[in-house]
Amino acid sequence: xxxxxxxxxxxxxxxxxxxxxxxxxxxxxxxxxxxxxxxxxxxxxxxxxxxxxxxxxxxxxxxxxxxxxxxxxxxxxxxxxxxxxxxxxxxxxxxxxxxxxxxxxxxxxxxxxxxxxxxxxxxxxxxxxxxxxxxxxxxxxxxxxxxxxxxxxxxxxxxxxxxxxxxxxxxxxxxxxxxxxxxxxxxxxxxxxxxxxxxxxxxxxxxxxxxxxxxxxxxxxxxxxxxxxxxxxxxxxxxxxxxxxxxxxxxxxxxxxxxxxxxxxxxxxxxxxxxxxxxxxxxxxxxxxxxxxxxxxxxxxxxxxxxxxxxxxxxxxxxxxxxxxxxxxxxxxxxxxxxxxxxxxxxxxxxxxxxxxxxxxxxxxxxxxxxxxxxxxxxxxxxxxxxxxxxxxxxxxxxxxxxxxxxxxxxxxxxxxxxxxxxxxxxxxxxxxxxxxxxxxxxxxxxxxxxxxxxxxxxxxxxxxxxxxxxxxxxxxxxxxxxxxxxxxxxxxxxxxxxxxxxxxxxxxxxxxxxxxxxxxxxxxxxxxxxxxxxxxxxxxxxxxxxxxxxxxxxxxxxxxxxxxxxxxxxxxxxxxxxxxxxxxxxxxxxxxxxxxxxxxxxxxxxxxxxxxxxxxxxxxxxxxxxxxxxxxxxxxxxxxxxxxxxxxxxxxxxxxxxxxxxxxxxxxxxxxxxxxxxxxxxxxxxxxxxxxxxxxxxxxxxxxxxxxxxxxxxxxxxxxxxxxxxxxxxxxxxxxxxxxxxxxxxxxxxxxxxxxxxxxxxxxxxxxxxxxxxxxxxxxxxxxxxxxxxxxxxxxxxxxxxxxxxxxxxxxxxxxxxxxxxxxxxxxxxxxxxxxxxxxxxxxxxxxxxxxxxxxxxxxxxxxxxxxxxxxxxxxxxxxxxxxxxxxxxxxxxxxxxxxxxxxxxxxxxxxxxxxxxxxxxxxxxxxxxxxxxxxxxxxxxxxxxxx
Numbered sequence: 001x002x003x004x005x006x007x008x009x010x011x012x013x014x015x016x017x018x019x020x021x022x023x024x025x026x027x028x029x030x031x032x033x034x035x036x037x038x039x040x041x042x043x044x045x046x047x048x049x050x051x052x053x054x055x056x057x058x059x060x061x062x063x064x065x066x067x068x069x070x071x072x073x074x075x076x077x078x079x080x081x082x083x084x085x086x087x088x089x090x091x092x093x094x095x096x097x098x099x100x101x102x103x104x105x106x107x108x109x110x111x112x113x114x115x116x117x118x119x120x121x122x123x124x125x126x127x128x129x130x131x132x133x134x135x136x137x138x139x140x141x142x143x144x145x146x147x148x149x150x151x152x153x154x155x156x157x158x159x160x161x162x163x164x165x166x167x168x169x170x171x172x173x174x175x176x177x178x179x180x181x182x183x184x185x186x187x188x189x190x191x192x193x194x195x196x197x198x199x200x201x202x203x204x205x206x207x208x209x210x211x212x213x214x215x216x217x218x219x220x221x222x223x224x225x226x227x228x229x230x231x232x233x234x235x236x237x238x239x240x241x242x243x244x245x246x247x248x249x250x251x252x253x254x255x256x257x258x259x260x261x262x263x264x265x266x267x268x269x270x271x272x273x274x275x276x277x278x279x280x281x282x283x284x285x286x287x288x289x290x291x292x293x294x295x296x297x298x299x300x301x302x303x304x305x306x307x308x309x310x311x312x313x314x315x316x317x318x319x320x321x322x323x324x325x326x327x328x329x330x331x332x333x334x335x336x337x338x339x340x341x342x343x344x345x346x347x348x349x350x351x352x353x354x355x356x357x358x359x360x361x362x363x364x365x366x367x368x369x370x371x372x373x374x375x376x377x378x379x380x381x382x383x384x385x386x387x388x389x390x391x392x393x394x395x396x397x398x399x400x401x402x403x404x405x406x407x408x409x410x411x412x413x414x415x416x417x418x419x420x421x422x423x424x425x426x427x428x429x430x431x432x433x434x435x436x437x438x439x440x441x442x443x444x445x446x447x448x449x450x451x452x453x454x455x456x457x458x459x460x461x462x463x464x465x466x467x468x469x470x471x472x473x474x475x476x477x478x479x480x481x482x483x484x485x486x487x488x489x490x491x492x493x494x495x496x497x498x499x500x501x502x503x504x505x506x507x508x509x510x511x512x513x514x515x516x517x518x519x520x521x522x523x524x525x526x527x528x529x530x531x532x533x534x535x536x537x538x539x540x541x542x543x544x545x546x547x548x549x550x551x552x553x554x555x556x557x558x559x560x561x562x563x564x565x566x567x568x569x570x571x572x573x574x575x576x577x578x579x580x581x582x583x584x585x586x587x588x589x590x591x592x593x594x595x596x597x598x599x600x601x602x603x604x605x606x607x608x609x610x611x612x613x614x615x616x617x618x619x620x621x622x623x624x625x626x627x628x629x630x631x632x633x634x635x636x637x638x639x640x641x642x643x644x645x646x647x648x649x650x651x652x653x654x655x656x657x658x659x660x661x662x663x664x665x666x667x668x669x670x671x672x673x674x675x676x677x678x679x680x681x682x683x684x685x686x687x688x689x690x691x692x693x694x695x696x697x698x699x700x701x702x703x704x705x706x707x708x709x710x711x712x713x714x715x716x717x718x719x720x721x722x723x724x725x726x727x728x729x730x731x732x733x734x735x736x737x738x739x740x741x742x743x744x745x746x747x748x749x750x751x752x753x754x755x756x757x758x759x760x761x762x763x764x765x766x767x768x769x770x771x772x773x774x775x776x777x778x779x780x781x782x783x784x785x786x787x788x789x790x791x792x793x794x795x796x797x798x799x800x801x802x803x804x805x806x807x808x809x810x811x812x813x814x815x816x817x818x819x820x821x822x823x824x825x826x827x828x829x830x831x832x833x834x835x836x837x838x839x840x841x842x843x844x845x846x847x848x849x850x851x852x853x854x855x856x857x858x859x860x861x862x863x864x865x866x867x868x869x870x871x872x873x874x875x876x877x878x879x880x881x882x883x884x885x886x887x888x889x890x891x892x893x894x895x896x897x898x899x900x901x902x903x904x905x906x907x908x909x910x911x912x913x914x915x916x917x918x919x920x921x922x923x924x925x926x927x928x929x930x931x932x933x934x935x936x937x938x939x940x941x942x943x944x945x946x947x948x949x
Contacts, residue, residue: 286560693724811848815843897934
């Protein structure tokens with residue numbers, strides 16, 4: 001009996017309401033946000049200190065977008081929509097609107113149930129306009145398809161199966177119409193036969209859903225009329241089926257639409273084959289993304305002597321800053337790896353920049369480090385950080401060394417403005433060189449250090465209109481004076497690099513449809529085109545003697561590093577007329593007045609609510625209900641769950657959880673009750689039948705203290721009572737004896753957690769997750785209590801073998817002591833597979849799991865008896881080894897037998913299984929056997945829900 005109670009207590013403690021998140025990286029609130037809001041006719045815009053210019057821009061763009069979408073999609077909102085804006089991506093990553101971690105690649109999101117739109121400003125007002133428009137399209141889509149009440153949302157999600165491209169493609173089309181990134185992507189996909197058929201795109205996520213979806217909508221608009229787009233969306237709502245809606249709206253099946261769309265693209269792009277340059281013909285390729293099975297080799301910076309290139313790559317899944325030889329492409333050194341430590345949380349992959357010192361001994365680059373963006377100056381030879389520069393900016397991009405190495409110029413974002421700054425390497429003092437609302441970016445020193453060239457959308461003359469998104473190159477003195485425009489304006493122009501004599505600048509421009517390399521003669525202001533490729537080019541960089549030019553080029557679905565020798569001797573041509581993609585644009589007034597400014601109050605509303613029916617052979621049918629509510633900013637969250645199989649709430653299982661999240665530390669509290677009933681039939685016929693009722697009531701507190709994104713301490717306490725009521729019944733079910741045993745416990749817990757894991761479709765695929773915990777009961781709280789303590793360690797490591805293949809290991813150890821020491825249950829799907837659940841118990845336990853994880857079935861689809869379409873079913877092959885004991889000295893690993901050696905206390909299981917991501921949960925199914933090295937057991941099957949360990 002004691003073993004049963006002790007194991008029950010252990011399982012309770014390990015699955016505490018507040019400690020259920022065993023691992024997980026930390027979302028840290030570094031800043032105290034003083035939230036305010038204004039109201040426009042259709043939006044409530046939430047903002048904080050330093051965002052006055054930003055909210056003025058947001059209000060005008062959001063209202064303009066609303067009226068455009070109202071016309072295109074034939075829909076009105078019935079209530080104001082909340083827009084929540086952040087000054088930088090670093091601030092945006094701290095939002096509590098979602099509890100999920102926000103990675104660098106996320107440019108904004110629209111939350112389904114409350115239709116909240118959450119947006120970061122990243123320096124460019126044109127990009128910010130694009131993101132506002134993009135996310136508002138999602139808000140319209142959600143409102144049209146799912147409605148605004150919880151029942152209709154849950155029902156619609158279950159009934160509809162809508163491809164991702166339908167959502168993301170429309171958001172890109174409505175917010176951009178067309179642009180140079182889309183043009184380069186589609187050209188490359190068509191020319192290199194990498195265009196996905198719509199039938200395949202229907203089951204595809206990632207960048208292709210955005211850009212190919214955008215192209216499909218452009219085709220529908222140009223061929224059938226823009227009104228058909230809104231009709232399609234409303235018909236999907238009506239028919240609850242994309243295929244039927246497409247047929248009714250356009251008269252086409254998916255196959256027919258794909259044929260017509262593909263034909264139009266081939267007609268447009270195939271004639272370019274003889275007119276455009278192939279990257280590998282005009283330059284030497286140093287990396288190969290197809291061979292490495294990655295997508296990004298970007299931001300090259302060539303060393304002064306031209307023998308090495310520093311660049312950023314994700315060929316190891318993590319983004320890394322690497323140095324390679326320009327002679328043979330061999331990797332010489334790994335300088336930094338992002339997302340593994342707080343030193344390099346991210347390398348700004350969307351706006352990277354690396355600069356060499358003039359003597360080639362050091363490089364400068366920006367990175368996110370905890371709450372700040374910093375500039376690291378790192379010694380190349382030893383990959384050691386020499387200096388860390390911390391400008392007081394919300395974001396830092398594109399650092400560039402001065403010729404003497406004494407200072408670094410960079411683009412900094414602060415209070416909704418992107419300006420040029422210079423910082424001293426020795427004194428670390430920062431000086432602001434430009435100060436306005438325009439997007440100033442990509443600054444570089446001239447070879448003499450007396451001038452700076454940068455890209456900007458600044459106007460030559462100011463008026464009441466906010467001009468943005470129309471870029472040119474500008475030249476100014478290194479002290480910020482005498483700013484003058486030196487190039488024509490384009491929708492994009494940037495990443496300039498000087499020739500050694502300072503008289504020419506090579507840069508990237510989308511003047512002729514996609515990003516190509518151009519050269520500008522500063523004295524004459526004459527401009528010439530160097531390349532004319534299918535895809536896009538970025539980040540040109542010259543060696544000190546101008547003999548080598550390195551750049552990043554996009555071809556065959558990925559980015560690689562290329563080198564051109566003697567670029568100024570390369571045949572150059574006069575550029576053609578500027579290509580206008582007719583991108584969406586909003587006229588914004590500088591003098592727009594903000595009205596109805598108020599401090600944001602604590603307004604709660606329901607996040608989601610749901611009820612469902614479950615059946616078990618122990619309890620029969622149970623009706624379960626759960627409700628989650630939060631304030632508009634997500635800083636205060638309440639979760640309430642209960643079952644309804646009893647008319648009396650006090651006889652039901654329930655839990656109420658509250659989280660307070662706006663500070664650097666997180667505080668949680670929970671109140672819960674759990675009742676269990678057992679009817680125990682004795683093995684001995686002389687014993688009586690026992691009816692047992694267990695009631696657990698308690699409260700929990702948890703304080704989470706993050707050290708950085710990857711490490712934290714959890715300090716918690718559970719105070720609870722266990723009421724054990726038993727009745728013994730005779731063969732006629734008459735009560736012959738009753739007992740009531742109350743127990744009271746106070747159990748503090750301290751844990752240390754590390755998590756650097758990268759996730760795949762069903763679980764972690766790279767990195768590590770560690771947890772060490774100490775738990776000690778305090779028996780003095782009551783007469784009937786328990787005196788025990790235990791520690792456990794859980795170390796999980798994941799090794800990527802090649803793409804989609806990984807090897808996972810888990811090492812777990814447990815030890816308990818005290819008068820009422822707890823027993824650890826071993827066996828079953830959570831530790832040693834191949835045995836029945838809880839086959840063995842011991843006060844000391846340990847086990848190790850080895851798993852090879854690999855792709856198994858790409859797609860599984862059936863129509864009868866139930867429609868089912870599951871993608872990415874993965875397989876595992878595993879071996880589990882472990883054991884339990886009360887005393888280590890008594891543990892016998894194996895004994896001799898007639899056949900040789902037979903395992904005694906050491907348990908070994910092995911087998912195979914599959915993992916299926918069902919959307920709402922991950923199903924794990926394993927078949928396993930155990931062995932003692934002499935024989936193999938019968939097959940055991942293990943089912944469970946949840947991610948892989």
